[in-house]
Structures are given as C-alpha cells and as structure tokens.
Amino acid sequence: MDSTAIIGTTNTKGQVITDPRVMMNDAPRTPSFFTGSEVIKEAVRRANVDVMVAYPITPQSEAAALCGELFAEGYIGDYFRGESEFAVMSQCAGAAFGGARVFTTTAGPGTMRAMENFPMWAGSRLPIQCIVTCRGINSPLSIQPDTIEIAYLMNTGMLVWHAETAQDFYDWILKGYMVSEEPDVHLPLALCCDGFFVTHTKDVVDLTPVDMCLPPYDPYRSPVPCMDMECPPVRMMRDPFVMKSNYISYATHASWQQEVWAAAERSRKHTIAWLNGLIETEDVDADILIVSSGTAVSQGREAIRLLADEGIRVGLVKIKTLRPWPEEELLEATKHASHIIVPEFNVIGWLAKEIKATIPNSKRVVAGPRVCGGMTLPPEVIVEEVKKAIGIRSGVLAGRGG
Amino acid sequence: MSLNYVKFTPGFDTFMPKEYRDMVEHGPFGKKTTVSQMGSFKEILEEHPMCAGCAMTLFIRLAIIAFPNPEDTITVGTAGCGRLAISQAAIPFVYGNYGDQNGVASGLSRGLRIRFGDKHKDVVVMAGDGGTADIGFQQVLHSWFRKERFTTIMLDNEVYGNTGGQESGMTTRGAVLKMAPLGKKFEKMDMVAMAKIAGCAYIATVVPNNPRRVESCIKKAVLIAREVGPTYIQAYTSCNIEYAIPTDQVMEDAKTVEDDRYKFAEYVSEDAKAYLAERYGYKEFIQKPVAAVATA
Numbered sequence: 001m002d003s004t005a006i007i008g009t010t011n012t013k014g015q016v017i018t019d020p021r022v023m024m025n026d027a028p029r030t031p032s033f034f035t036g037s038e039v040i041k042e043a044v045r046r047a048n049v050d051v052m053v054a055y056p057i058t059p060q061s062e063a064a065a066l067c068g069e070l071f072a073e074g075y076i077g078d079y080f081r082g083e084s085e086f087a088v089m090s091q092c093a094g095a096a097f098g099g100a101r102v103f104t105t106t107a108g109p110g111t112m113r114a115m116e117n118f119p120m121w122a123g124s125r126l127p128i129q130c131i132v133t134c135r136g137i138n139s140p141l142s143i144q145p146d147t148i149e150i151a152y153l154m155n156t157g158m159l160v161w162h163a164e165t166a167q168d169f170y171d172w173i174l175k176g177y178m179v180s181e182e183p184d185v186h187l188p189l190a191l192c193c194d195g196f197f198v199t200h201t202k203d204v205v206d207l208t209p210v211d212m213c214l215p216p217y218d219p220y221r222s223p224v225p226c227m228d229m230e231c232p233p234v235r236m237m238r239d240p241f242v243m244k245s246n247y248i249s250y251a252t253h254a255s256w257q258q259e260v261w262a263a264a265e266r267s268r269k270h271t272i273a274w275l276n277g278l279i280e281t282e283d284v285d286a287d288i289l290i291v292s293s294g295t296a297v298s299q300g301r302e303a304i305r306l307l308a309d310e311g312i313r314v315g316l317v318k319i320k321t322l323r324p325w326p327e328e329e330l331l332e333a334t335k336h337a338s339h340i341i342v343p344e345f346n347v348i349g350w351l352a353k354e355i356k357a358t359i360p361n362s363k364r365v366v367a368g369p370r371v372c373g374g375m376t377l378p379p380e381v382i383v384e385e386v387k388k389a390i391g392i393r394s395g396v397l398a399g400r401g402g
Numbered sequence: 403m404s405l406n407y408v409k410f411t412p413g414f415d416t417f418m419p420k421e422y423r424d425m426v427e428h429g430p431f432g433k434k435t436t437v438s439q440m441g442s443f444k445e446i447l448e449e450h451p452m453c454a455g456c457a458m459t460l461f462i463r464l465a466i467i468a469f470p471n472p473e474d475t476i477t478v479g480t481a482g483c484g485r486l487a488i489s490q491a492a493i494p495f496v497y498g499n500y501g502d503q504n505g506v507a508s509g510l511s512r513g514l515r516i517r518f519g520d521k522h523k524d525v526v527v528m529a530g531d532g533g534t535a536d537i538g539f540q541q542v543l544h545s546w547f548r549k550e551r552f553t554t555i556m557l558d559n560e561v562y563g564n565t566g567g568q569e570s571g572m573t574t575r576g577a578v579l580k581m582a583p584l585g586k587k588f589e590k591m592d593m594v595a596m597a598k599i600a601g602c603a604y605i606a607t608v609v610p611n612n613p614r615r616v617e618s619c620i621k622k623a624v625l626i627a628r629e630v631g632p633t634y635i636q637a638y639t640s641c642n643i644e645y646a647i648p649t650d651q652v653m654e655d656a657k658t659v660e661d662d663r664y665k666f667a668e669y670v671s672e673d674a675k676a677y678l679a680e681r682y683g684y685k686e687f688i689q690k691p692v693a694a695v696a697t698a
Contacts, residue, residue, distance in 0.1 A: 090502035094509025
C-alpha cells in the first residue's frame with residue numbers, strides 16, 4: 001500500500017488523515033487545560049488506534065476508561081476490558097500480530113504482572129504502545145508515585161521514553177507511533193510518566209486540531225510477516241529451535257536478540273528527528289549539573305532557580321529516552337561538569353547507575369536525592385544535595401534525615 | 403488470502419523448492435480436501451519432530467485437514483508438545499507466552515475482524531491440557547465468557563508431556579506422575595462443563611481414532627466461531643511416552659479411554675444449529691416445519 005496516497009482522505013470519524021510532520025510540527029495548536037489522563041485521551045483520539053485493551057489499576061484507570069469513551073464515540077476500532085494485566089498485554093499482542101495499531105496503559109504492579117509479555121512483544125517486533133503511569137510496586141502496598149518499574153522495562157528490548165509533562169505526553173504518544181512503526185525499528189514503546197504528578201494534575205497543553213489524525217498503521221511495512229494469512233504460505237519453521245541444544249539454535253536466538261536491540265538503536269535517528277534530540281540541555285557549561293528524567297526534571301528546574309538566587313550556577317540535562325540510551329549525548333553534555341546530581345523517584349537509583357556506567361570519572365555522579373513510596377521531592381532537597389556535593393554546609397531539612 | 407498467492411510467479415516455477423511446488427500443485431489451499439483423501443495430497447502439516455506413535459500428532463493432522471478455509475486460518479498455541487508440530491505447518495502459528503493463547507487469540511480475532519470486516523479469518527487455538535486448564539485457565543474461561551469468536555482445541559494427553567511427565571489438572575485422580583509422587587489427589591477437571599457454563603456455542607469431546615468424526619467436529623467448531631460464539635473441542639491425545647503405551651497399542655488405548663472417560667459428546671447451541679443450517683446448509687440442523695395448529 002502506498003501510505004502517502006491516503007494523506008488528505010478522511011477516516012470514519014471524518015478526521016483528515018494528515019502527514020504526521022505537518023500535523024505535529026506545522027498545524028495550529030489550541031491551548032487546553034486538561035489532566036494528564038484527559039491528555040492521553042486527546043492524543044489517542046488523533047492516533048487512529050485500531051484496538052485498545054483496558055484494565056483498572058491506579059493511577060492509569062481514568063485514562064483507560066476515558067479511552068473507552070473514545071471507543072463509544074467511534075474513534076477506536078475495538079475496545080474491551082481484559083481480566084488481568086498479563087491477559088491484557090497478551091490480547092494486545094494478538095491484535096498487533098493481526099496487523100492492528102494497538103494502545104494500552106498500565107502501572108506499577110500491573111507492569112510487573114504483565115512483564116512476561118514485554119520481551120515477547122519486542123522479540124515479535126510488535127509496535128504496541130503501552131503507557132506506563134509509574135507507581136510503587138508492592139510490598140507494602142502503595143499506589144503512590146514511584147518510578148522503580150522503569151528499571152525492569154529498560155531491559156525488555158522495548159523503547160522506553162520518560163515524559164516530564166503532560167505536553168510531552170501528548171506529543172510523544174503521537175510521535176511514538178511514528179517512531180516505533182518504522183520498518184527498521186518496529187518495536188513496542190513503553191511511554192512512561194510519573195503517576196499522579198502527570199496523570200492527575202491539570203496543565204495547559206497545546207493540542208493539535210481535532211479534525212486531524214495520524215495515517216493508519218500499515219502492517220505490511222513490518223520486518224516480520226503479519227499473521228493475517230495474506231502472505232504466501234510458507235513453513236515458517238523447520239525443527240523448532242527451542243528443542244535443539246546445538247550451536248545453530250543458540251546462534252539463531254542470539255542473533256535475533258541482538259537484532260532487537262539493534263532495532264532500538266536504529267530508532268535513534270527517527271527519535272532525534274521527532275523529539276528534537278534524546279536529551280534537552282540548559283547551561284551545560286556549568287560546573288554543576290542536574291541530570292534527570294520525568295518529573296524529577298521539573299523539580300530540578302526549581303532547584304536551579306533557588307540556587308541561582310544564592311549565586312550558585314547549575315545546568316540541567318533532561319533525559320527523554322532511556323531506550324535508546326543517549327550515551328553520546330550524555331558524554332558530550334557532562335564533559336565540563338564536576339558534580340552531577342541525579343534526583344530520582346525510586347529507591348535503587350537506576351538512572352544514576354546508568355549514568356555512572358556511561359561517563360568517565362563516575363565519582364562525579366551523586367546518586368540522589370532519591371525519594372520513594374510516594375514521597376514528594378521538594379526542590380529544597382535537591383538544593384541541599386547540590387550544596388553538600390560542593391561542600392557548603394546547610395541546615396538539615398526537618399524529617400528528611402542528614 | 404488471495405489464492406493468487408498460491409501460484410508461481412511466471413518463470414519462477416522451476417526454481418522454487420520442491421516443497422513449495424508440492425504445496426502449490428498438490429496442497430489443500432482453495433480446495434475441499436477431506437481426511438479420507440489423506441495420502442493423496444500435500445498436507446499443511448507434514449514433517450514434525452514428535453515421538454513415534456504420538457496420537458496427538460495424528461489428531462493435529464486431522465484437525466488441520468478439517469479447517470474449512472486453511473488459506474484464511476491462523477493457529478495460536480502455547481508451550482507443549484503440540485506446538486512443536488503446529489509451528490511447522492504451512493499456515494501461520496502464533497506463540498505468545500506460557501498459557502496466554504486465548505488472550506492472544508482474542509486480540510488476534512478482533513484485530514483481524516477490524517481489518518478484514520466480513521471476510522472470515524479463522525482463528526484456532528490448539529494448546530495442551532496444562533496450557534488450557536492450568537496456566538491458561540483464566541484467559542481460556544474469560545475468552546469464553548466474553549464470547550470471543552474463535553475455536554479452542556485442548557490437546558489432552560493428561561500430563562505435561564513436553565517437560566517430562568508432570569501431573570496436570572486434567573490428569574485422572576490417583577495417577578502417579580512427577581509432582582504427584584503419591585498419586586493425583588483430585589479429580590480430572592471438568593472443562594466441558596465449564597465451557598458450557600461459560601457459554602460456548604459448540605462443545606465436543608473426541609478421540610483421534612475416528613478421523614471423520616474429528617473432521618466433522620472441527621469443521622463445525624470453526625464455522626460456528628465465525629459468527630455465533632466461542633467453540634471448544636477437547637480431544638484425548640495420549641502421551642505414549644509418559645504413560646508407557648506401546649506404540650502399536652496407541653489406538654487401542656484411545657478406544658479404551660473413549661469408552662471410559664472420553665465418550666463422544668457434542669453440544670450445539672440453538673443459535674449455532676440455526677447458523678449451520680442457514681449459512682452452511684447443515685441438513686441435520688434444518689428445523690422441521692411445525693405442524694399446523696388446529697384452530698378451534
């Protein structure tokens with residue numbers, strides 16, 4: 001199918017199928033005051049989604065239900081509630097195997113329950129988009145914001161992006177399909193945000209016109225056969241490799257896993273074009289840098305403002321994509337820094353570990369401040385961490401330890 | 403599938419592998435082949451790595467021959483012996499994760515319906531007793547309760563054969579197997595009853611030693627699943643290795659088990675009967691005209 005031939009035609013809802021670059025970059029934007037969940041709905045409304053499968057888990061339940069309203073309005077081809085996150089992700093896989101554009105959402109324990117599916121999606125080259133509104137993982141039970149699940153997602157072979165704001169979320173849902181459906185990528189995308197902070201707060205988001213939508217997914221641009229029996233019949237396998245303990249079976253599995261990760265690397269060029277780079281920087285000539293992702297970046301911005309008031313100059317690196325990992329970009333952005341502060345919303349500090357493994361002289365990296373279990377991350381805590389790193393004594397913040 | 407695909411590009415026929423030539427010239431695509439013609443045409447499932455004397459393989463071959471439209475059929479499965487054979491068939495086989503075949507099939511069936519509208523794409527799940535009744539139980543039952551329109555076939559060898567002979571929910575009570583060192587403590591699960599409760603439109607229990615019956619059941623199940631609702635076939639497909647059945651007695655064993663706990667039974671819902679009669683001309687389901695009621 002010539003995918004350019006449908007540009008300018010309308011879908012069943014009368015939306016004009018628009019060149020995605022025109023829609024995202026040139027079309028007029030309307031400022032709208034929405035919650036993050038509503039923003040998800042508005043992005044999906046314009047994404048020409050064929051199938052969405054929903055399941056309740058805080059804090060993504062509202063977004064998943066709002067997409068049900070889109071289905072009722074006719075903007076999504078099919079929509080239903082699955083019976084668990086593992087089932088939902090399997091149902092998503094089936095629809096994608098059949099050539100549909102698929103959307104779903106999950107969070108925290110749901111992400112963990114679904115986990116068996118994510119490497120399978122990547123290995124099967126299914127360009128499903130899964131919104132992950134991060135929250136704490138049990139136990140003890142917590143529904144509060146915490147990004148620890150991203151640490152697991154980063155090793156699945158999926159693309160993993162981490163949105164800071166509702167505006168990121170809106171744009172990246174639409175741009176995400178454009179990247180993950182590229183034939184040389186064709187991988188699922190985990191589009192993460194910090195639950196509640198993004199999903200349940202209202203923000204002004206500039207929306208693209210409601211009468212424009214993305215071109216539909218073309219499953220015949222997939223690097224692997226679509227399971228729709230529209231391709232010539234072939235025996236897809238002789239002697240299933242799974243049963244063989246020999247070099248050729250190991251080599252087959254090994255080369256495919258390498259190919260999946262290579263595909264994630266190949267997404268780099270598309271992602272740079274769509275997101276205007278894998279990272280965003282401000283004043284990286286400064287001696288001190290705050291490097292982070294998600295809403296910790298917003299808190300970092302506030303901390304930088306407070307520190308500037310005291311005459312302390314601090315630069316900022318916002319990491320947008322965790323997979324592909326912006327290695328070259330970080331090497332360049334951090335080359336002048338003596339102190340690299342990495343604030344995070346999780347107990348293990350997965351981002352600091354990744355950064356330490358990337359840059360020379362990793363002793364520059366301060367793996368914190370870290371909060372978890374739903375605690376907020378006041379800018380003052382980041383300010384204190386910066387001061388500690390550069391040897392300025394400051395009062396201990398009440399209740400937060402020394 | 404456009405049957406034009408099952409043709410050679412002019413000039414290429416002599417260069418195609420014999421395997422492919424046979425499939426084009428003697429395969430079942432676009433033809434009405436039956437189990438009684440076995441041996442006279444190229445089967446969709448031919449070579450396989452299954453054990454000698456495996457009744458499951460015979461059943462899978464029969465089932466695939468019975469598909470009403472193999473050129474528009476996609477199979478879905480999970481871990482187990484059956485997968486090793488089905489994945490070598492000349493039609494697509496989707497393997498997702500352990501026990502999620504009915505979830506994958508739900509999504510696949512819906513995705514294909516969105517893309518192809520009224521053109522039928524048959525989705526058929528074939529999974530073992532462990533995959534269906536144990537690890538996949540939740541997704542199997544929910545796909546039935548949701549009235550997902552595809553066929554589920556349980557290849558019931560009453561044991562985890564592929565992993566070396568462990569007890570499954572479908573093992574009969576008392577059987578001594580791995581992980582049941584003192585014998586299984588509870589009854590064989592009644593999945594047929596559960597299929598009924600969950601609202602399957604067609605349910606049948608079969609053994610492989612009656613090929614025409616297998617063919618008839620599979621055909622009905624696949625046709626009904628197109629529009630009426632979920633269908634379920636439970637087939638006894640013995641594991642001659644784990645149950646130490648001599649190869650030459652596999653069919654005798656199937657007969658014995660058929661007489662004991664696998665008697666042929668078929669349930670067809672009223673909607674399914676009407677559908678088969680009206681849409682596919684099944685004479686046995688055509689409703690006889692009701693005798694005129696005498697007026698007073």
